[in-house]
Amino acid sequence: MKDSNDTTPRKGSITRTLAVNPRSRRRFTLATSVVAGGILGILSWVPYSPSAAAQPATIQLESSDDLRAVLANADDVAEGKSLADSSCASCHGANGVSTTPGVPHLAGQRPAYLYRELKAYQSGARGESAMNNAVKFLSDAALVKVAAYFASLDPTQPQSTSEAKSAPAEVDPVEAGKAAAAVCAGCHGEAGVSTTPGTPSLVGLDPKYLVAAMQAYKGGQRKSDVMTGIISAVADADMNNIALYYALQKPSRAQTPAAGDKAAGKAAAAPCAACHGDQGVSGNPATPSLAGQDAEYIANALLAYKGGAREDETMKGQAAPLGDSAIKALAAYYASLEPQAPNVRKPLSAAEWAQRCDRCHGTNGNSSDPRFPALAGQRVEYLAKALHAYRTGARTSPEMAAMSGVLTKEDVASLAEYYARQKARAVVYVVVRPK
Secondary structure: OOOOOOOOOOOOEEEEEEEOOHHHOEEEEEEEEEEOOEEEEEEEEEEOOOOOOOOOEEEEEOOOHHHHHOOOOHHHHHHHHHHHHHHOHHHHOHHHOOOOOOOOOOOOOOHHHHHHHHHHHHHOOOOOOHHHHHHOOOOHHHHHHHHHHHHHOOOOOOOOHHHHHOOOOOOOHHHHHHHHHHHHHHHHOHHHOOOOOOOOOOOOOOHHHHHHHHHHHHHOOOOOHHHHHHHOOOOHHHHHHHHHHHHOOOOOOOOOOOOOOHHHHHHHOHHHHHHHOHHHOOOOOOOOOOOOOOHHHHHHHHHHHHHOOOOOHHHHHHHOOOOHHHHHHHHHHHHHOOOOOOOOOOOOOHHHHHHHHHHHHOHHHOOOOOOOOOOOOOOHHHHHHHHHHHHHOOOOOHHHHHHHOOOOHHHHHHHHHHHHOOOOOOOEEEEEOOO
16 A cells, blocks of 8 residues: 555545556546545546546445545554564465465455455354454454555465466357267257157256256166167266257257147146146256157157156156057147247356456456455455355355355356456555645
8 A cells, every 4th residue: 555755634535546557547536535423435437647637437435434444544554564464474374465275365455345354254244263263352443454454465466377378268068068969969869859759859958857867877767778878978067068058959849750649648638737837848947848859759758657667656657547549649749849948048158257246346356446355366266165155145245145146166166267367456545635
């Protein structure tokens, strides 16, 4: 944290400049006025110009004690260093650079955020941990100074440029699924629409059901020498990608014949709707949709449930009273219906998720708001741990719960790696004399 030569506070307003990167030719101005009950601030962005003043765009900051860490002076920072060396360095490392997996870097972190989190540990709002004891007896002024000290440091960068370049490229799960599904096309048809009687179409099925079916063949719960031989060599990750690929293909009826009385099949299908949905479109990810499915495959499945070759007590009870003509009628009816795509969307890439995160955490995770944490250059396992904590409710924040609640474990891992590889940029606060 760098101050101008004149650090004497003057009556009235106090203005400080936040420079995310001096070379970026931009600056942020935090104009604050002392008012009853706290500090009222305006965070402004203005293009940097040495010869011309620009009109700032402003964001109103509420009166809040956490901004005191933003306004700390050089003496406060020095005292904060002394406290940090004695109370924080054993876990967070010298100068806030952590060497312990799961323990975050603090160097260059935003001051108001640090102060707020220290207060949360002190009050027990962040649960029980070694941090509670570390800050338990520190005064409020001490927390302000420690936060200001760590914020004044240069942030930690990825260990090396070569390491960042050697990070594994992010895999597009749909393209990966398409590649892995090439072996399936010979039987299940191009893009999963069957042209072979007795072989099911794979479109229009929820990925959870399709993965469960593949795992059943792999585990021997479903019997098919061909399927068992093929699927035994498919990794779990590839199963997920294959299922996603087929779920996102345009659904179409199987291009196979369907012999049977459709009208009789419609009447016989009434008991099936409770599980397989109206018009054969299931609303349960664990239950397959039947609309547009190959008729011979449906008939064979019903016979397998009836005879016990497939084990499912519910389906066995439904299939037991059906005769051959009723089974053919049911199969013909469902094969005649129009399939629908399941409610599945292509997962966002880490870069696409980051665009949402950057709205609060700044471009590439370099927050310009002192109240929001910077993510760039942070330890990857800490970022993953924090996101999982928000997902599970171990850490509470309405905003973070909404953002992280829809993330998969794979999303969390890729986001953590993404931000850990970003170049971290310091924020420097400089006192500007009032006019």
